[in-house]
Amino acid sequence: MKKSPPPKKSISGPDVRIRPLTSLEEFRDCVFIQRRVWDHPDLDLIPDHFFQIAFHTGAILLGAFVAGRLSGYVYSFPADFGRTRGHHSHHLAVLPEVQGLGLGKALKWAQRDEALKRRLELVTWTFDPLQARNANLNIHVLGVVGRTYLRNFYGETPTLGVEEGVPSDRFLVEWRIKSARVRARRQGPPAPVDPRRIPKALEREEGGLEPAIVPGRPNLRLQAPRILVEIPGRIADLPQGEGLVAAWQTAARKAFEAYFARGYRLDDFISGERSYYVLRLTAGTERAPFFGRPS
Numbered sequence: 001m002k003k004s005p006p007p008k009k010s011i012s013g014p015d016v017r018i019r020p021l022t023s024l025e026e027f028r029d030c031v032f033i034q035r036r037v038w039d040h041p042d043l044d045l046i047p048d049h050f051f052q053i054a055f056h057t058g059a060i061l062l063g064a065f066v067a068g069r070l071s072g073y074v075y076s077f078p079a080d081f082g083r084t085r086g087h088h089s090h091h092l093a094v095l096p097e098v099q100g101l102g103l104g105k106a107l108k109w110a111q112r113d114e115a116l117k118r119r120l121e122l123v124t125w126t127f128d129p130l131q132a133r134n135a136n137l138n139i140h141v142l143g144v145v146g147r148t149y150l151r152n153f154y155g156e157t158p159t160l161g162v163e164e165g166v167p168s169d170r171f172l173v174e175w176r177i178k179s180a181r182v183r184a185r186r187q188g189p190p191a192p193v194d195p196r197r198i199p200k201a202l203e204r205e206e207g208g209l210e211p212a213i214v215p216g217r218p219n220l221r222l223q224a225p226r227i228l229v230e231i232p233g234r235i236a237d238l239p240q241g242e243g244l245v246a247a248w249q250t251a252a253r254k255a256f257e258a259y260f261a262r263g264y265r266l267d268d269f270i271s272g273e274r275s276y277y278v279l280r281l282t283a284g285t286e287r288a289p290f291f292g293r294p295s
């Protein structure tokens with residue numbers, strides 16, 4: 001069994017300050033953070049001059065300062081969702097040496113506070129369905145919901161996929177920031193779901209040894225109100241270049257597309273010895289995929 005690293009202490013209090021970023025110098029620091037966090041080539045970075053114009057045209061740009069040093073930021077821009085006032089959040093990044101200490105969460109809750117002040121209702125963003133840590137933060141901790149699977153959304157840009165040559169699939173998730181669900185999450189995450197009695201639309205082949213686990217065959221015919229889709233706990237630990245990442249993506253994509261089409265939506269995430277998405281069957285208008293102006 002995989003041994004989890006010891007939990008880090010969270011940081012808060014006078015050492016951490018979250019505030020709007022407003023100057024070109026601070027925007028330059030955001031570019032530095034992108035390089036450190038994503039290790040992208042220059043072509044894939046958002047430059048300081050873009051943040052400058054975004055800031056002056058309605059973006060929300062907040063920084064987390066630890067002992068005075070900019071250590072993470074969140075960036076969203078106004079988006080057209082028809083009658084719903086909202087933003088699309090394109091970056092959330094925390095420097096590797098201070099990850100896991102609560103800054104990412106704090107930045108997102110501060111983004112919500114600012115969005116509420118601006119009378120917004122919705123913040124969307126995309127994330128890679130195979131990234132368990134982000135899934136846990138987004139769904140279990142922040143309370144987003146999701147019903148939209150985007151195949152190879154950013155194209156086969158080598159740095160934006162989990163592995164070179166693997167399509168950059170994404171979920172588009174919806175953070176309904178005024179909803180009872182999100183208000184409840186603001187008080188703390190819900191009790192973890194016990195995966196034992198919920199049917200699995202996808203799980204690893206039995207007997208596989210971590211980290212080289214292999215996906216089983218997706219079961220697309222379940223009828224239960226809640227179903228689970230397993231993903232590897234740390235996709236980056238899977239052996240690269242052996243087709244395993246692609247196999248997980250193909251299997252998970254099949255499961256998500258099939259169940260979203262049948263009215264299931266992302267409802268929770270289980271991050272324990274094994275990692276599972278919890279999908280719940282919904283009724284009514286939430287069935288349709290969501291992107292931009294709902295049709």
Ligand SMILES: CC(C)(COP(=O)(O)OP(=O)(O)OC[C@H]1O[C@@H](n2cnc3c(N)ncnc32)[C@H](O)[C@@H]1OP(=O)(O)O)[C@@H](O)C(=O)NCCC(=O)NCCS
Binds near residue numbers: 037093189
């Ligand atoms: C994703 C990221 C912004 C999170 O910021 P962070 O400061 O490390 O996260 P926090 O310490 O606030 O943790 C927030 C939640 O993330 C999850 N998380 C954080 N570290 C984790 C880990 N090692 N394993 C599993 N889940 C983890 C947990 O759900 C945690 O909430 P909890 O402490 O209530 O359980 C940061 O790790 C990062 O910059 N990653 C690379 C960039 C990226 O992927 N950005 C896109 C985000 S959608």
